[in-house]
Amino acid sequence: MLNDDPTVSTRPETRERVLTAARELNYRPNAFGRGLKLQTTSTLGMVIPNLAYPVNADIIRGAEQAAMSAGYVMLLVDADEFVRAGEAYKRLLLEQRVDGLLIASGGTQEPVLEDLARHGLPFVLVNRRVSGIGPCVTVDDNRGMQLAVDYLIGLGHTRIALIGGPADADTARRRLAGYRTAMKRAGLPIPRGYVVESAYEEARGYDAMEKLLALSSAPTAVAVWSLAAAAGALAAAHAHGVDIPGRLSMVGFHDAPIAAYLAPALTTVAMPLREMAERSVDTLIRLIAGERIGSTVIKTAPRLVERASSGPPP
Amino acid sequence: MLNDDPTVSTRPETRERVLTAARELNYRPNAFGRGLKLQTTSTLGMVIPNLAYPVNADIIRGAEQAAMSAGYVMLLVDADEFVRAGEAYKRLLLEQRVDGLLIASGGTQEPVLEDLARHGLPFVLVNRRVSGIGPCVTVDDNRGMQLAVDYLIGLGHTRIALIGGPADADTARRRLAGYRTAMKRAGLPIPRGYVVESAYEEARGYDAMEKLLALSSAPTAVAVWSLAAAAGALAAAHAHGVDIPGRLSMVGFHDAPIAAYLAPALTTVAMPLREMAERSVDTLIRLIAGERIGSTVIKTAPRLVERASSGPPP
DNA sequence: CTGTTAGCGCCTTCAG
DNA sequence: CTGAAGGCGCTAACAG
Numbered sequence: 001m002l003n004d005d006p007t008v009s010t011r012p013e014t015r016e017r018v019l020t021a022a023r024e025l026n027y028r029p030n031a032f033g034r035g036l037k038l039q040t041t042s043t044l045g046m047v048i049p050n051l052a053y054p055v056n057a058d059i060i061r062g063a064e065q066a067a068m069s070a071g072y073v074m075l076l077v078d079a080d081e082f083v084r085a086g087e088a089y090k091r092l093l094l095e096q097r098v099d100g101l102l103i104a105s106g107g108t109q110e111p112v113l114e115d116l117a118r119h120g121l122p123f124v125l126v127n128r129r130v131s132g133i134g135p136c137v138t139v140d141d142n143r144g145m146q147l148a149v150d151y152l153i154g155l156g157h158t159r160i161a162l163i164g165g166p167a168d169a170d171t172a173r174r175r176l177a178g179y180r181t182a183m184k185r186a187g188l189p190i191p192r193g194y195v196v197e198s199a200y201e202e203a204r205g206y207d208a209m210e211k212l213l214a215l216s217s218a219p220t221a222v223a224v225w226s227l228a229a230a231a232g233a234l235a236a237a238h239a240h241g242v243d244i245p246g247r248l249s250m251v252g253f254h255d256a257p258i259a260a261y262l263a264p265a266l267t268t269v270a271m272p273l274r275e276m277a278e279r280s281v282d283t284l285i286r287l288i289a290g291e292r293i294g295s296t297v298i299k300t301a302p303r304l305v306e307r308a309s310s311g312p313p314p
Numbered sequence: 315m316l317n318d319d320p321t322v323s324t325r326p327e328t329r330e331r332v333l334t335a336a337r338e339l340n341y342r343p344n345a346f347g348r349g350l351k352l353q354t355t356s357t358l359g360m361v362i363p364n365l366a367y368p369v370n371a372d373i374i375r376g377a378e379q380a381a382m383s384a385g386y387v388m389l390l391v392d393a394d395e396f397v398r399a400g401e402a403y404k405r406l407l408l409e410q411r412v413d414g415l416l417i418a419s420g421g422t423q424e425p426v427l428e429d430l431a432r433h434g435l436p437f438v439l440v441n442r443r444v445s446g447i448g449p450c451v452t453v454d455d456n457r458g459m460q461l462a463v464d465y466l467i468g469l470g471h472t473r474i475a476l477i478g479g480p481a482d483a484d485t486a487r488r489r490l491a492g493y494r495t496a497m498k499r500a501g502l503p504i505p506r507g508y509v510v511e512s513a514y515e516e517a518r519g520y521d522a523m524e525k526l527l528a529l530s531s532a533p534t535a536v537a538v539w540s541l542a543a544a545a546g547a548l549a550a551a552h553a554h555g556v557d558i559p560g561r562l563s564m565v566g567f568h569d570a571p572i573a574a575y576l577a578p579a580l581t582t583v584a585m586p587l588r589e590m591a592e593r594s595v596d597t598l599i600r601l602i603a604g605e606r607i608g609s610t611v612i613k614t615a616p617r618l619v620e621r622a623s624s625g626p627p628p
Numbered sequence: 629c630t631g632t633t634a635g636c637g638c639c640t641t642c643a644g
Numbered sequence: 645c646t647g648a649a650g651g652c653g654c655t656a657a658c659a660g
Contacts, residue, residue: 051371
């Protein structure tokens with residue numbers, strides 16, 4: 001009755017008596033007792049790679065909100081710990097502290113995933129696609145990068161470079177594919193050295209930019225695969241006295257408040273990350289309920305946020 | 315025995331048999347069953363104001379690591395939800411999902427805290443001081459800001475302004491006090507309009523900077539109470555054509571990777587946040603154990619990270 | 629319509 | 645040294 005179960009029929013008077021008593025005593029059902037009985041925890045776990053990067057905040061928020069409104073509590077674990085300890089996921093899933101896991105970490109080793117799958121434990125990969133291991137929910141990275149490149153082409157650029165991500169990150173591979181597609185469609189060549197690899201961090205974006213600047217035939221525009229790397233690339237251009245957007249236009253991938261406060265303010269592609277997170281939660285909950293469910297690509301269109309770092313070629 | 319309890323005596327042979335069987339079956343004790351019996355959850359909750367800001371990442375990581383090595387799992391909740399729902403903390407503490415709460419949110423309303431205290435539920439305020447309500451663990455904000463101002467004075471500045479935080483944030487009040495102390499000690503005046511209030515966000519730092527630039531007798535240096543506000547302030551100076559550090563030196567508060575990639579790279583005061591987080595966990599665990607425990611200020615010295623945004627006055 | 633009870637998985641205690 | 649039993653708080657099923 002305390003759960004407003006409609007199948008329990010009570011005289012209104014008694015019902016009232018019980019409910020006020022409960023309120024007065026400040027009664028709250030004990031989650032463990034309930035969990036033990038119902039064989040469910042009302043808790044979802046989320047493994048996230050790096051809390052420091054603002055892009056992840058959108059994902060976390062979206063997931064948390066969706067989880068909460070579905071009556072779940074979200075348990076957040078830092079991927080570093082998760083992977084390093086190699087033990088943490090067992091603490092969560094095998095000890096049955098959570099009903100399922102959202103894994104947003106690109107770093108999580110495949111063996112761990114296979115282990116989870118073998119145990120039949122429900123999990124959803126968020127912002128990451130791995131075939132034949134379980135449902136994945138991703139945004140359309142390919143399309144997002146095409147949007148960035150098409151925008152630069154629209155401004156009149158023809159020498160467009162890419163600071164892409166590491167080949168072992170599937171998001172990076174899809175963004176690279178999007179870049180290639182857009183370039184090919186416009187009939188533009190991709191000169192040798194125009195695709196540089198960079199890890200997520202600012203420092204790696206800085207290094208990558210320096211490589212581009214050292215090219216004999218430098219690009220007039222560059223798309224960067226992450227926001228942090230773009231910040232680093234901006235700093236590198238600055239350090240080498242390259243005027244942006246005068247001599248070089250730049251577009252970053254993913255949007256966050258800081259993008260508007262870099263110098264110059266960074267044009268970015270905003271992806272539907274919150275929606276992706278919400279959908280992930282939805283998927284996980286249905287998976288827990290026993291539904292058989294496939295992978296999802298969020299179809300909501302990415303949005304180009306135009307700021308000061310991009311303009312026509314010199 | 316599965317917990318290596320030394321009080322349980324077993325024949326080595328039997329012990330071995332049990333342990334290998336457990337391993338083979340991949341046995342894991344169910345956290346709920348155990349929790350129900352032991353009246354403990356091995357879980358700590360943490361309420362954090364904004365996951366998007368990189369400064370909080372240090373706090374979360376430090377806490378998570380400390381919790382994990384003490385055998386606890388950390389349950390992270392976004393403060394927005396926490397406060398908005400007003401219900402979330404009940405989900406955690408009253409339903410006894412967690413043994414105690416780390417509250418790192420300045421926004422959490424006092425009534426909520428009093429409510430927790432009234433219920434006798436263990437919690438620790440992190441990076442926030444409220445008297446007479448429970449233990450707090452903070453860094454020495456006052457000293458940190460003194461370090462920033464002393465550094466600027468050492469460079470030869472005499473007209474030093476402060477972009478401070480909102481008066482209802484106690485960290486902001488302490489940083490303001492540190493600014494005043496350092497200025498007074500050096501015998502420097504604080505002209506009218508030299509202390510401007512700004513919320514945490516970049517946009518507010520931008521606005522605050524514009525106010526300073528409009529002053530008839532503009533400062534040659536400014537200390538900014540947050541990293542995000544400093545990024546905004548930098549952008550404002552840039553927009554108004556004010557050369558940094560040529561015409562104006564700037565020092566931010568708290569350090570994160572992005573600080574090194576702003577234009578110009580931002581000089582900051584790095585505070586011992588990880589240590590604060592670790593200490594908070596320690597405090598909470600002792601509180602849970604029934605120890606009576608007071609507030610703590612982390613004494614580790616703040617560190618000035620000198621970058622390109624500061625130099626001698628014009 | 630109400631009150632009682634079994635049993636979820638664990639740990640501890642007590643009997644064998 | 646080993647096995648059995650009780651009870652943590654809850655819910656669902658069942659007896660009154």
